[in-house]
Amino acid sequence: MVKTFKDFPGVQWVEGAGEFIKINDEKCIGCGNCVKVCLAGCFEIMEKKAKIKSLEKCLECAVCWYVCQEEAIIFSWPPGGTGYKSDWG
Amino acid sequence: MDEDFDIIVVGAGFGGSVAAKLCADAELKTLMLERSENVGDKVISGLTIPFQGFLFAPAFIRDGNPPFERPADGIVNYIIKDIDKGDIEIDDSLKVPKPLSPIIAFGYNTYCKPFCQWQARKAVEAGVELRTSTTVTNFIKEGEFIKGIITDKGEKIRAKIVINAEGSQGILAIKAGVREKYPPETISLADTYDYVMRKEDIDKIFGYSVKMCWGWDEQKISPPLGYGNGLMVWPYRSSIHFMQDQCLRTDQKSVPNLGKLFDEYHHNITSKLLWWKDLVAPRAKLRARMWEGFEIYVGLNKKLRKMPNHTDGMILIGDAAGLESTELCDGVPAAWYSAEIAAQVAIEAIKANDVSKAFLKKYDDKIKAHSIIQWSIKGRNRYNLRIAQQEHDIKKLKKYIHQGWGLGSLTHFTTPFMKLLLAYVKEDPTIITKWIKMYFRYYQNWLHESYDYVKKKVIKVTASKRVRKKERKFLSTLRFIDLIMKSMLRIRRVLKIIIIPLSNSLNTLMRKSLPIIEPINSAIIKLLNPISNKLSNKMIKFVDKANPSIFYVY
Ligand SMILES: Cc1cc2nc3c(=O)[nH]c(=O)nc-3n(C[C@H](O)[C@H](O)[C@H](O)COP(=O)(O)OP(=O)(O)OC[C@H]3O[C@@H](n4cnc5c(N)ncnc54)[C@H](O)[C@@H]3O)c2cc1C
Ligand code: SF4
Numbered sequence A: 001m002v003k004t005f006k007d008f009p010g011v012q013w014v015e016g017a018g019e020f021i022k023i024n025d026e027k028c029i030g031c032g033n034c035v036k037v038c039l040a041g042c043f044e045i046m047e048k049k050a051k052i053k054s055l056e057k058c059l060e061c062a063v064c065w066y067v068c069q070e071e072a073i074i075f076s077w078p079p080g081g082t083g084y085k086s087d088w089g
Numbered sequence B: 001m002d003e004d005f006d007i008i009v010v011g012a013g014f015g016g017s018v019a020a021k022l023c024a025d026a027e028l029k030t031l032m033l034e035r036s037e038n039v040g041d042k043v044i045s046g047l048t049i050p051f052q053g054f055l056f057a058p059a060f061i062r063d064g065n066p067p068f069e070r071p072a073d074g075i076v077n078y079i080i081k082d083i084d085k086g087d088i089e090i091d092d093s094l095k096v097p098k099p100l101s102p103i104i105a106f107g108y109n110t111y112c113k114p115f116c117q118w119q120a121r122k123a124v125e126a127g128v129e130l131r132t133s134t135t136v137t138n139f140i141k142e143g144e145f146i147k148g149i150i151t152d153k154g155e156k157i158r159a160k161i162v163i164n165a166e167g168s169q170g171i172l173a174i175k176a177g178v179r180e181k182y183p184p185e186t187i188s189l190a191d192t193y194d195y196v197m198r199k200e201d202i203d204k205i206f207g208y209s210v211k212m213c214w215g216w217d218e219q220k221i222s223p224p225l226g227y228g229n230g231l232m233v234w235p236y237r238s239s240i241h242f243m244q245d246q247c248l249r250t251d252q253k254s255v256p257n258l259g260k261l262f263d264e265y266h267h268n269i270t271s272k273l274l275w276w277k278d279l280v281a282p283r284a285k286l287r288a289r290m291w292e293g294f295e296i297y298v299g300l301n302k303k304l305r306k307m308p309n310h311t312d313g314m315i316l317i318g319d320a321a322g323l324e325s326t327e328l329c330d331g332v333p334a335a336w337y338s339a340e341i342a343a344q345v346a347i348e349a350i351k352a353n354d355v356s357k358a359f360l361k362k363y364d365d366k367i368k369a370h371s372i373i374q375w376s377i378k379g380r381n382r383y384n385l386r387i388a389q390q391e392h393d394i395k396k397l398k399k400y401i402h403q404g405w406g407l408g409s410l411t412h413f414t415t416p417f418m419k420l421l422l423a424y425v426k427e428d429p430t431i432i433t434k435w436i437k438m439y440f441r442y443y444q445n446w447l448h449e450s451y452d453y454v455k456k457k458v459i460k461v462t463a464s465k466r467v468r469k470k471e472r473k474f475l476s477t478l479r480f481i482d483l484i485m486k487s488m489l490r491i492r493r494v495l496k497i498i499i500i501p502l503s504n505s506l507n508t509l510m511r512k513s514l515p516i517i518e519p520i521n522s523a524i525i526k527l528l529n530p531i532s533n534k535l536s537n538k539m540i541k542f543v544d545k546a547n548p549s550i551f552y553v554y
């Protein structure tokens, strides 16, 4: 199954990506950097900790991982053939 | 234990397929793994691959028919002093003049997917086994040696050498303890928009030129100067690409709210910049929006530059080796060059039965000796725009823009370019005519939308006697150039004494002479404009009608 979203035209998301980005609660200090840089709105801060709302619009750019100075974001690629794809990159 | 393959290449982006193809050409058993379902699904970049990439690319690219969207003849820089008052200066000095342009191009604008797929098909035709929808999750390690890879399905595949072309994040290299995560101030997030537009409109509004916009921070039309690129717009065949990007950290502490800022920049520039508002907006329809991070300033940091690009059993290429350029964001040429060097060293290592770090150091040596790679990862003009902003000095702003994206680039590019050019000419004196044929063939392919695998129109050969005569003239000119070049090589020693020292001091020569040459050059170009235009149209007509075979390289 492939998903699309109106606010991000020209990109498709193939299902099955799963939780390829995780947050280590113990390390997270709730600084909000990940929220500020994610253009897909994947993160939110709840009770002073980052939480993943949803990765359904994630473009796998990894900038959340770059800006997390506490190494609280555990980043990996989704399984082969899943996640975003585009013809217009 | 026996290896399943001689070579495993991780990633089928711009670098991976090149390395894989060249290894397979040397009859090495080669496997290439790609995490996306189709090659190129996940590569976001495209834009302009500059001419030096194609000139010094592996022969199958240079002498082939790769798919691209439009030749680029250069850059028009909009230096925006006050967007509300329309106070804008233009620096369009970095443009190939007519009649050379548009056939002799500054670069080629391309979408990543068709281009990477074209490369991957060449690799498969050469014997590479390609497995898509396969994420490599780790390496097989024995002591310090990388002995193969592990896939997301848990499969373990062994090889003598792994060529790691995983791209800029370098997740696997970090996991293997070879490299470290880059700090946020060296990474920029590129926010990219793709618009559909009629070809005729693009021809009129853009022609072949890339447009770049630079403005003071307080106008909020693009990222703070030096912390990313201004706005860039690339014309394609019947679409345009728009990119704004900004560093993830703008000072030692703060990470900006990029979602908010990008919306603001995009809104301001598209609603205030007159050529966008009046000419582009009514004719362009948004088709896609994507984003991707890239290594904007990795090369400027000595410590990061020193991170290993090889280890026992593994070579890293392209973005994975930190080779994205710091000035023009043109990482594709470095991905191609490093892929070719990696393949050469890997082939040698396997022959010598030595894949140790000590042997593979040859790769690092060659990367360090590559004049264009070294030039492209150390350019500071974009970074220096910060100084112009801090001092609010329009002279400095214009200076750095001119040096980075204007004719001033000759003051730092000429020597590295000439060094590589001379090495290529020495190796193959017929290379000059191969380059000429490349430009003409690429332009004919573009006119007729005729590339390998995607031939939309067959180029019809006309029976006109005039065209035949011109073809003969073209070919005899090329033969003459080949003859001259071959005879010049006979006096190689004399040339060595004159040309090599001359090429070494060309940057200095340019620095000194450009202030005098440039105004004369632009006056001559203006004066000759009517003649150049006519000549250019004549050349285009010839390329349109000529028999494609005269542009082939056999
Ligand atoms: C927005 C943007 C604009 C750019 N503009 C230009 C430009 O105008 N000109 C230019 O020359 N360069 C430009 N670049 C830079 C250029 O795109 C890169 O330098 C180039 O793509 C590097 O090639 P590569 O092969 O090293 O990596 P990539 O082309 O990124 O390829 C990496 C491949 O590896 C795959 N992969 C990654 N990890 C795994 C894994 N674990 N398992 C399996 N597969 C994996 C990926 O899916 C991808 O296909 C731009 C980059 C960006 C982001
Ligand atoms: S950037 Fe890291 S530390 Fe900061 S909120 Fe996000 S996960 Fe937590």
Ligand code: SF4
Binding pocket: A021, A037, A038, A039, A040, A041, A042, A057, A058, A059, A060, A061, A062, A063, A064, A065
């Ligand atoms: S990878 Fe990019 S898009 Fe995905 S969650 Fe992180 S910042 Fe957002």
